[in-house]
Amino acid sequence: MYSRDLVNSLSKLGCGKRKTYNLRFPNIQEKYYSHFIRGVFDGDGSISIKNNRRRCATVSFTGTESLCTSIGEILKSEAGISDFRMYTRHPERKNNIRMIHISRTDDVLKSLHWMYDDNTVYMKRKAAKAFQFYKACQ
Numbered sequence: 843m844y845s846r847d848l849v850n851s852l853s854k855l856g857c858g859k860r861k862t863y864n865l866r867f868p869n870i871q872e873k874y875y876s877h878f879i880r881g882v883f884d885g886d887g888s889i890s891i892k893n894n895r896r897r898c899a900t901v902s903f904t905g906t907e908s909l910c911t912s913i914g915e916i917l918k919s920e921a922g923i924s925d926f927r928m929y930t931r932h933p934e935r936k937n938n939i940r941m942i943h944i945s946r947t948d949d950v951l952k953s954l955h956w957m958y959d960d961n962t963v964y965m966k967r968k969a970a971k972a973f974q975f976y977k978a979c980q
Contacts, residue, residue, distance in 0.1 A: 865905060867912035875916055879903075880957040882913065884965040889954070891975055899975050901944045901953050904931060910940040921956035923949035951979060 870878060886905055892898040903913050907928075914926040923944055931939045944953055954972040958964060 866908045876957055889971045897947050897979050899950045901950050902941050904941050907938045907940045910942045914942045917953050921952045923952050
């Protein structure tokens, strides 16, 4: 990064050096939760839609154990999902990188609606998959 002010601002929010292994959910106002989580999803998340079944998809996020736990708990309290599963990513590496998966159709829809409804800033490719899944579930 080239801007010292930007580096300092990001550091104050918890995004400092070696963020891959140290990133925590930032101390931000609740009204920004969906925007932050959508950004994490755009950067380190995925949506997988199974073509063999009309209403089968999985939403996942990758990050530190702390970040993934926070995202999962916020999605439970704010988006109303019932549950999520957390897995160790590459267990042979013995680090704190985890993946959370949301796979119940209702929970996938709730999380996607919470992240995308009434928002215009997102990765078009991922949003297109979300909108494709919405349409398949109607």
